[in-house]
Amino acid sequence: MSTYKVLGLMSGTSLDGLDIAYCHIWEEDEKWHFSINKTAEIDYSDDMREYLKNAIHLSEEDHTQLHKDYGIWLGQQSKAFIDELEEEIDFIASHGHTSHHRPDEGVTFQLGDGQLLANTSGKQVVCDFRTKDVSLKGQGAPLVPIGDKLLFHEYDFCLNLGGISNISFDKDGKRIAYDIGLANMPLNYITHKMGLAYDENGQIASSGKLNHVLLQKLNSLPYYNQPYPKSTGYEWFSAEIIPLIEGSKISNEDLLHTFIHHNCEQIAFAVLKYKNNGKSISKLLATGGGALNTFFMETLQNKLGSSVEVVIPNKTLIAYKEALVFALMGVLRLEGKTNVLKSVTGATSDSCSGEVFYPNQD
Known part of the structure; x- marks a missing residue:
């Protein structure tokens, strides 16, 4: 060994x-x-x-x-x-x-x-x-699912909440993964406009109110209707999301509140769509900066309901899971083993x- x-x-x-x-x-x-x-x-x-x-x-x-x-x-x-x-x-x-x-x-x-x-x-x-x-011919993303499969196989879903939200899970013996959509990117954009690095524990967001007009616009974005494999990034955020933020007349508190609800609705839709009905309760591992946002996590658990348990690990794993997985990918590369899965990226081969x-x- x-x-x-x-x-x-x-x-x-x-x-x-x-x-x-x-x-x-x-x-x-x-x-x-x-x-x-x-x-x-x-x-x-x-x-x-x-x-x-x-x-x-x-x-x-x-x-x-x-x-x-x-x-x-x-x-x-x-x-x-x-x-x-x-x-x-x-x-x-x-x-x-x-x-x-x-x-x-x-x-x-x-x-x-x-x-x-x-x-x-x-x-x-x-x-x-x-x-x-x-x-x-692959999407080149997401890459973390190889780590989910090899290091965190005891969980039914692995959710990462960085700037973008992405998820991975096994379906019919294959690892499936894709970028769901937004996570911290719009939240940080809004807090930076307020002169803050971030909204600690989602306290500002929790004080806001849901704006149904903005929520409808966000949920109607064409990206969400695309089939997986799919990935997104700053280009999409810049082109589609920033204009909605800048064109909005609502308060920063309501913006943050609405974006968290939007994020959680899209995540819940993705999870519940592929939940294994054979299990009474599925386990979802949440990592990335969003997992440190208390209001984000509470809202997500509410949207998912009692059939999915959101598991929030220790802060080290929350913050450094992606760095860990790239370390694993480096090991696999040096051993000449598969480290990118075609079932995830849509490439012609692993x-x-x-x-x-x-x-x-x-």
């Missing part, structure tokens, strides 16, 4: 910052196991957040420069973390930060140059986990995805 010591790096669409998780991952009795031994969340500076947020609008030259700058920055953060860790690691698995994601056009790009990350950190790097799947970089020896 070999234990991999891996640094998983994750930066999500919510632009909260960089998540770093030092994980031990091993296979025993044909099952994968893990421990998350140390973590860090590195906040983005205002300049870095704006740089990443607007990456989609950059010229090719400026985008290339950001790719390099961000790779070096990731390397610097990793090296500082490793130096403090005082323990050897085997490699770094980096998600990067998605700047472009238009899989129907064959386009996806994760910022964070892998070679510069390796050079700066002094460690082997596995990154760019989406490109191969997109080249195989794949062993990710590019490997070694630090320059000179």
